[in-house]
Amino acid sequence: MGKVRARKETGKLYLDFFFHGVRCREQTALHDTPANRKKVECLLQRIEAKILLDEFDYAEFFPGSGNLKKVQQARATVDETSEVESLSTSVTLAEFSSQWFSEMQVEWRKSHTRNVQSIIDNSLKPLLGAKRIKVISKADLLQFRSSLANRKGRGANIKLSPKTINSHMAILKMVMDEAADRYGFESPYRNIKPLKLKKSHIEPFSLKEVDRIISQVREDYRNYYIVRFYTGLRTGEIDGLKWQCVDFERQEILVRETLIQGETEYTKTDGSQREVPMLGPVCEALKEQYMATKGRSSYVFCNRQGEPLDHNNVTKRVWYPLLRRLGLNKRRPYQTRHTAATLFLASGENPEWVARVLGHSSTDMLFKVYSRYIPNATRMDGSAFEKLVNTAISQAKEPVHEKE
Template sequence: MGQIRTRKETGTLYFDFVYKGTRCREQTNLLPSTNNLKKLQKTLERIELDIAMGRFEYDKFFPNSRLVAKFAPERTNTPKQPPAIEVKESGADGVKGPFFNSFILEWLQESQISWRRSHLLNIHGMIDKYYIPAFGHIRVGAITRADLLKFRSSLAKVSGRNGNVTLSANRINKIMDPLRRVFEEAADRYDFTTPFVRIKPLKVPRSDVQPFTLTEVRLIIDSVRPDFKNYYTVRFFSGMRTGEIDGLKWKYVDFERRMIMVRETIVAGEEDYTKTDSSQRDIAMCGPVFDALENQYRATGAMSEYVFCNLQGLPVDHNNITKRVWYPLLAHLGLEKRRPYQSRHTAATLWLAAGEAPEWIARQMGHANTEMLFKVYSRYVPNLTRRDGSAFERLLLANSNRDSMGDSV
């Protein structure tokens, strides 16, 4: 992801992004301000989208840049528009449909109107990295079920992220799912049977929910850098998703009613609608969250519309925080390495342990109902509350004593 940075020598803002493997830094004469930062961030988002779509023209954004000459020859050899869509329904060999690389561009153009920017970038990445190399110059009607199974097997040999030797079953399923929709559309359009038949998703292990104990939460909050104490207090005791807390604005913090109104989120650096309709909710502030937000307002209330922001007033970059603050802190405290998202799981389990009503907890979490709550979190409640069946034993014992008393009368 590119960034808007401030040059120390001049105090002016500049673009910092990567194009064609080259780090590009383009200067502006704008000084840091909320309006200037928002303006340049929007431009940067358009640049990154054009790069992802393969239609970026350097001189369109930076006509006076010295890098225009470097990228001009590459651009002249690359069509500004996607290759013409194959219109023939079959080739000389009778195989139906256009070549895969043509059809998937058509499918991409037709589908992207309903997608978020983050999803579009993800799909475009899979097209470039996986789909085109495997099927690019084959007609869609000639690709068989065996080809798809071989393709899926090849994915199992690709190196994974975050230290994983290979791609996870969940990641492979996410790569295969859009491909299924591509072939379903091609089969309908060119009248052939989709090869994506009897190919079931790989079995995905149950998600590893590892909430922190209340003692561990206190240790983390007491030990973290002072400038992130408010951030992690809100994370642990509000149940907010990462994008929700990173995109939280002061206009959605109601100190009078002690409510956090979740209305927007940050996805891939872009403001967006929340994950689901039920994610639009009001979260009640507990005491620590209220105090943390009051402290944070004194720190950033006058410099940005965002509650948690960087020195330029832009939303914090959670990837940067995770690498520079979160993981080093856990290592320093001798705690098991866990994703920051476990703070949301922690809030849910602590609420359950405290005996809060499941319906209330589900609303705080942004769940449509309590099904997810009991499915994912309830198995941690006995360990947190020491309720291991003894309450039922006491009920039976009390009932037995009453019966004995009745018999003795």
């Protein structure tokens, strides 16, 4: 509610009111008399009525006022706030997730971009896309997770794994958190913990099994599996390996790219950028491979057309049939990497060196994943303690000879 006041210095009336949160004082030329005060109060009532109806034009009433600039800035702020509030109450998750994706993909690798796009298009939009993002509740998010848990996975009777569900929920959390920050509401994604993952167990091959595989595999894939078993390269790293990254002079493989869905791109992490030594038969295998493919492809291992290998095709047509023929348990090709790690460590190599060769940022992964296969190298089988105790016991049993 505004007031009509009189200045002590001049005795003239002025209006004192608020507009868009700004206190406005507008001077008149009228002296403080009952008649003049009534005129000014009528003016103030007209102003407040127009403000109430959102029809008040400040410049129309006070064209030369020094308050015009402040009022215009305040109006712009109000309009912007109103626009954000209006948008936040009408925008759907489908609309905002598309906007968020377009803004964020510049930060991601191509493979990650494809994964996020797939999650948004195949899960977020079908299940939550029509909902207005500001009214999505925690219950909606938990229902979304339950729907994922009941969805079939790759196999006809297999449900989505907890790891896959967690990856979907992680994208949803990022979308909701960004929307909450942008539109000024509290994200409903709170106290929702990731699903517990089952501990995965590795199944590396023994050195004897490695020899059997390499001796029995198809001739055109023998060099490929020699390099896999004795370097520990990831599938994408060996399939994307190019001759420009093979340094015969220093006997090193320079890991700089990885192959994902037929395209090479930057490695999984910065730590994956590394130099892998050509140990054991690796150097000779690569020299043989050089004679076979150098003239027809930039890739070290390629198909007849000179294109990089399709790992799914190789796995189904070469790897699994070979394991069946040899009577070995069915294992993913990635177990060649685990095999290299266990062989490195079991031979007594320094764990820090092994971590660098494999592209790990620290030795934590080695001791967490591989310790049960390398008790002598890690001394984590109790043998040191047993030796100490047995020595102490045997010494205690020795007869004590008194001095004469």
